[in-house]
Amino acid sequence: MMRVLWFVNMPLAAVARRQGKPLIHQGSWLDQLELALRHTPGLSLGIAAQTESPYEPFRHEGVTYYGVGPMDVSMGGRRVAERWRRLVWPDTDVDLYRRVIREFRPDLVHVHGTEQRFGLLAGESLTPVVLSIQGVMSVCEIMETRGRDASLLLSLSPSLFARGTGALLDHAALKGRARRERDIIQRCRHIIGRTRFDADFVRVLNPGAHYYHCDELIRPEFRAAIWEQGKSEPHTVYSTAGGYARKGMGTLLRATALLRSGPAPQVRLRFAGAPDSRSEEGRATMREIRRLGLGDRVTSLGRVGPRDLVTELLAARVFALPTHVDNSPNSLAEAMMVGTPCVASAAGGIPTLARDCIEALLVQDGDPYALAGAILRLLEDDQLALQLSANARVGALERHDSQKVREALIGIYRAVLDDEQHRRSVGGRREW
Secondary structure (H helix, E strand, C coil): CEEEEEEECCCCHHHHHHCCCCCCHHHHHHHHHHHHHCCCCCEEEEEEECCCCCCCCEEECCEEEEECCCCCCCCHHHHHHHHHHHHHCCCCCCHHHHHHHHHHCCCEEEEECCCCHHHHHCCCCCCCEEEECCCCHHHHHHHHHHHCCHHHHHCCCHHHHHCCCCHHHHHHHHHHHHHHHHHHHHHCCEEEECCHHHHHHHHHHCCCCEEEECCCCCCHHHHHCCCCHHHCCCCEEEEECCCCCCCCHHHHHHHHHHHHHCCCCCCEEEEECCCCCCCHHHHHHHHHHHHCCCCCCEEECCCCCHHHHHHHHHHCCEEEECCCCCCCCHHHHHHHHHCCCEEEECCCCHHHHCCECCCEEEECCCCHHHHHHHHHHHHHCHHHHHHHHHHHHHHHHHHCCHHHHHHHHHHHHHHHHHHHHHHHHHCCCCCC
């Protein structure tokens, strides 16, 4: 029996249901991966999640769940002080994680993401650690500045800054996470990635690391849906907006304005996942919409669940992702799975997911003219749209196949354990 302990940065579905809380859709790839591994013969799985609401360890469907939090339990002035403290002195203590490891006694620790300090466990014990890269914080730190336009700068809030949050301090926190990420990558021997982008990042920082490829899983709602051109709305563009600066929302709005004032006056933009309207990025989005005179052409859907996302993808003529940096964005993978014709920035790992003019149209990030031109091509060229749609769906179905991903991950676990067993036979490592 192989015992594997995950460390993840948010509670998964089983924890949310036990606590009576809504599901966190942003973690859906982890939920799907857990379901794929849950009843694997010869595998015992534990999951330790960073959480705001502490819970006692429990077992469900053969998986043991641990809470390693809370992330921020203080209120009022204490909460603000804690935010500022973390900006100056980022947390590096991993004693709580060590205690979970001692309790579960895994053969292997699998850390998902470099955003939290879980990865600092690498290199500290006889228990081998494998790290899955999600986003690449060190590149996000650099590229996020490309999306800081006048609308965002005019929306900055002194009161949020005083409370230790907001866009400026979020970027300072990102710089700290990027430094920690580089430390983690350099100390970790076994790393899982998905794109040439993250593979190159690993090779530069840690040439001696073992790099393994393993794709992610997509929610079943997107696999079941199939885009049909005749049932889509001819002038509708759909997108997601997880962050104004990093995701290039300003570029998309300016591209929409170019289309509306020129060759496609009937174009409409709908986007989901927009920041809260009270946040700086939410206010920046609304400010740019007003500046461009797009109030009657743009619809913000807020945060919606997978069924509504599928409905939007089926109705749209084009899915657009103008991000300045991404590794393997789930929103693009979902659109490709449904078959909605896609336009995306040739940024980060996106060219690994979609080849230009084969599965999508790729453009330079930050260029509203190129983005508008690519959208216009798909609005006008039905044959090109159908070709991209068919190719994208075939590739996505193969890439995100549940059995294929599960077998790849189990194979990685075995390869890591074989490598560590060989190392121990040669020299060994110290234990806690």
